[in-house]
Amino acid sequence: MRRLIAVVAVLAALAAGCGGDDDAGGAGERDGAGASGASGGSAPSGDEIVVGGVAQLDFYPGIDAGVEARLERANREGGVQGRQLRFLGTSDDGSSPDTNLSTVRSLVQSDDVFAVLPVASAVFLPQSSDFLAQEGVPYVGWGFMPGFCGSDWGYGFNGCLANYDVAVTSLAEPAIEVSGEDASDLRVAIQSGDDESGELGRVAQAVAFEEVGAEVVYNEADLPVGGSVTDYSPYVQAILETEPDIVVLSTDFPGAVGLSGALNAAGYDGVIQSFVAYVPGVLEDQPDVAAALEGTYVNTQIPPQEDGSPAVRQIEEDLEAIGEDTTISLGAAIGYWQADLFVAALEAAEEPTPEALHEVMTSGFTYEPPEGYIEALEFPNALTQPAPCAALVRIEDGAYTSAVPFDCYDSVAVE
């Protein structure tokens, strides 16, 4: 016992001593990180700018191809500010928060990346984004996690999506357009998932539909998430009792498939709009999914390949240039647009350093992608606001078709 106490005492002394020493140096370094970023996001060594990312690869396969396609075009065009871009690839976090955090740390501390790109993960928790911000490493991704809202270092390719204070009418207007009726004549039922993003959806959807003049007759966020629902009838019954013209499914993919199928089976023939079911390839591979979604609409934040717009042509061209399949998967699309934002911002920066990138994003920068996508995304506004843009696709005969091409609408403050 005595011996152990002695050991503990020695350790404590060591801790105090070393802690003290490190304090001086450490504090300086950290301050430096804030001001000059010396410790974290590395100044590019040599000629290369190195990026690597983290994602739930189960859900976004193909994301590497999208990023690679865009970065390689930049390299073919002579690099960004004379520097070539090197992509380390995207690490899979397997939907584990712990893996995500340790991947992010590894990218920064072992791989010394300039920026973390791409990011597309529901387990990119604040622990991960806090770390990047603290280390002064920019991260570019799909902004549905809190780390893309309000942090100077996190840049969502279509803005900050996890925002409770703003709703966008792009959630509502395309659906109203396809209904063919006046918004004021429409009854809208909104079914959201029983989790954080479902709650966000419940509020934002209602605001959007009411803003454009429709009546919200049903608005619940009580559908269990994760594919664990074995019977949708209680939800379908409750929805149909309110006799809606438009049913909005602000749920995860299993919920959207299950509820769409159940609504169709129950004979509902109005508009069904969901948000996550635009996954190119999935209808061909899974006839049951196609059958369940038949006739429904998907409101999507990326310009669908079916639009055939210049933006889409550009991705196809860039994918082809690196020898990839030109079918634009969901992963490829989000990877591409993240990389596009990164390249555009870096070109606008004064010099190719993380700090200069941070500077340009926080002081004022307009992202203007090719036609057929977002008209213009203004930073720093986009650090706290979503881009009010969307397209509507329809599932018809087991395939996606363009219903309302990609366009931008308005933002509304949520009371």
Place this chain on the structure above:
Amino acid sequence: MEKFLNLTASGAMSGAVYSLIATGLVLSYRATGIFNLGYGAVAFTTAFVYYELHTGLGWPVVPAAVVALGAFAPLVGLALDRLIFRRLGRAADSAKLMATVGVLVALPALAKWTVELLVDVAGWTLPLGNDVYVMPGLGPSPKTTWELPGGVIFDSNQLIVLVGAVACAAGLWLVLGHTRLGLTMRAVVDRPDLARLRGIDQGRTSAQAWVLGTFFAGLAGVVGAPVLNSLDPGTYTYVTFVAVAAAVLGALRSVPLAFAGGLAIGVVQNLVAGYATFADGIREFNASVPFVLLLVGLVALGRDRSRRAGSIGEDAPAGLAPASARGPATGLTTGAGARSAAGGRRRPVAPGAVGAALLLVYVFAVADEFWLGLTTRGLAFSLVFLSFVVVTGMGGMVSLAQTAFVTAAALTAGLLVDRYDAPFLVALAGGVAVAVVLGVVVALPALRLGGLSLALATLALAYLGEKVLFSWEWLGNGQSGWALPRPALGPLDLADDRTLAVVLLVLVAMVTLVIRNVDRSPTGRAIVAVRTAEVAAATSGASPPKVKLTLFALSAAIAALGGVLVATVDQRATGTTFPAFLGLVWLAAVVLWGVRRPAGAILAGLTTVLFPALLANGVHWPSWVPDALSWGGTESTQVADVLFGLGAIQMARDPDGILSVLARARRPRLRRTEVDAEPGVGAGAAAGRDRAVDAAGAASTSAAADTARRVVAAEESATAAQVAADEQRLERLGVVAGGRGRPAAGRDGSAGRPAPVVELRGVRAGYGEVTVLYGVDLDLPAGCVTALVGGNGAGKSTLCAVVAGLVPARAGTITLEGEDVTGVPAHVRARRGVVLAPESRGIFPALSVDDNLALRLTADQRDQVYDRFPALAARRGVPAGSLSGGEQQMLTLGPLLAAPPRVLVADEPTLGLAPRVVGELLDVVAELRDAGVTLLLVEEKARAVLDVADHVVFFELGRVLWRGPRAAVDDDHLAAAYLGGAEAPA
């Protein structure tokens, strides 16, 4: 009303998928004795194989289903049995349950990894199956939909599930209750050794049980796939946990009730979703319903009462383990407190201190920023994991709710700091306080439940915490959670990773000390008392409720401390970082290293964080190390999970954990010998007898063997002198007439005596390092009753076990009718007609009287037994365990009358029986002898059996002392001299 009926009907229809899983779970639990948390993983993996064959390779439904269900699922069962579960029969609850967690994690990962490799390396074109939302099942794809009158809609997939569930339930009910296979499986689970004595091949039966279990799991997976909207292992596991509630409603025993329970869950879920509008404000209320049902079911119907809380029945009895390997009270082993085997003194340099020193060197001199950060995080995890040592290691209670304590504490601390600007230490105290309250709440079921039921209850509470409590906006602050900046405490600025690492190391050491001190205190003794014998503990002044609440509170406090510090390391607390499911993985990691050792928890914490990072980042050395030794790491997230499965296999080899293996390696003298049987079968009941031997057998750990060795070694030294003295005493007292008996060592060649059926020559046997029999020579003459008489601890039960084949002979030979059977296993000897009626009654207490008889007898023979013993006939349907002692003995011997064996070895048949019952019993013995059975009656009190004996053997300290014909033994003198005057006739 229409709505109600509609919801009820469609709920019942969709509940069929839970019925399908629940009935299979019940079968698997009853047939294997292990509650397989990995059941959903087996279901998923089989469905995944079916998907790859059917959708991936384009096979038609039938061949794909045949291969997946007929070949793959059974092979999984065989592999699981062989690699893991066959070895775990006697392991602690925690080890059994955690090995199934290994299956849960590793099996789906192995399947997915295999497909990844086939695609990436072998270049096959296969779907990875990652975003499959509706998997085609056995029915038409897309499904066909029908509408019933009243607006109930159902489809072809639901119909197939419903039909499948009904068919399964009927099939399982038949197999389990009405076939020989079901009977033998239940017998093996009930009393494995007795099953061997009854000629049941335990290994084969176990394999059959696992094959059956995985087949039904696979069936549930393939049939149920289309109604689960995701081909994802997580969804399958979740749905399986929901189905557990249904199985619990069937008390984990009844197939029909489990079936009904599944339908009921579907109905209740629908009704809640349809009517419980009051709960709209409560996040995830609908998803919580099954867990509330599970909890209510466990507490209300928690019929698993045979194993009360904190009782690790099969664990080594703590009091018997030597100080060398275990702490003083709870059998806890502290790395720092390891003491030398010889004298119980602590070693001068504790391994813990060495470990801590090495870690410090690493932290300060070797680790780069990245590994330093991870090591710091790992130490915080170590702190969390130490909480398992308290509740599971010391208390023997499996708690799966530790994630809830961690999250609750972290969120509370974050809330206090972020919203209310509280100082760090106040926030820390607040977090710990909240977790302790939560710990007490979680402990409440423990007051009533034990073993598996408690584990499931804590799991349900963890899920409820995750779903309802932590998604509460006020506490959890949504996805953002709370910022928890690293504070500066006086001179200690925790913002620096090294400082934080050292502080954590100190905290880990302090908590280890606290745990050790509790272990050595009177509380520690009370914990052992409650854990090993709750009722006895209560009667001797230890309060079981108090002990259990204390354990959970202390454990929650430690987990909370760790949780706040993990959040401090991460600088943020969120409600979603540690999902309830992770609690299973955590405990499995700790059990893998050794849940009784603080060092095990510490290592588990470090490896949980560092190992996956090592796999992902690879091994990189300074430039002078050859490149061949470097490794770039793997990109697959499956590899870590697959390796976790190897952990389960390791766990099966050493249920006490890796550290116990290392501890043994440090004591080379104590080689572990595979002890695959307990002496006298009913070791637990052998109160006070053959104590050292029982300890060795029951514990099958070197630790217990060590005690046993020392106990016996002491006796052994006295043996030679004692034997000589006893021989003289017997003759001097006139118990045996000089010259009429034969000396023990002499060859038995007496004329007029029938040829021996069983012969033992120079048989030595024992357990581990303990030798119990020192060269026994013994003959059992055909058709005679041989009475073997000896005192407490003489080794009589061991001798019986050796004759039956439960304990192998280390030297010498055993022959049966002239044929050498020394190496023949017990179940084969049983089939050749050697029957052992073990000391604690040869019955299967959980099987009905009729089932007990059916194990040996045909229906006609059973009727004979019922004619002979009307008392048994009257109670043929009740569990044998509820019979009186006399009835149980009749049940043991009854079947022998109907189908006489060649040899019957009865170990203390009269123990604890009333004199009248003893009389009846001896009548049976005489009847058996008349039927030509060769009998060996083993008794401590000779008088009871001398009336029927033809030959008498005196047995002492592992040797035959004297033997001779009954007539050579003088009753009165024997009674007076050998057994004490009280029984001598006046």
